[in-house]
Amino acid sequence: MQTRSQIRSFPARLAVRLQLMLLAALAPDRTDRERGDVPGWVMITLMSAVLVAAILAVAQEQLVTLFESAIDQVRR
Numbered sequence: 001m002q003t004r005s006q007i008r009s010f011p012a013r014l015a016v017r018l019q020l021m022l023l024a025a026l027a028p029d030r031t032d033r034e035r036g037d038v039p040g041w042v043m044i045t046l047m048s049a050v051l052v053a054a055i056l057a058v059a060q061e062q063l064v065t066l067f068e069s070a071i072d073q074v075r076r
Helices: 004-026 038-075
Strands: none
């Protein structure tokens, strides 16, 4: 049979256990050696920036006209 102090400390023990479970679920596993493909993400970001710059260089006037036309239609 449990004593009164054990019964009263149950919520505190439960809270600590839940916190530890949450930390274990959210914290990355330190033994996991997979760190992601950083050079791949850098390449994707650079390629996206170059693509946007190329599109702007070729079609900037048309894009500005399209944007202004859309804003004018919203204002009406």
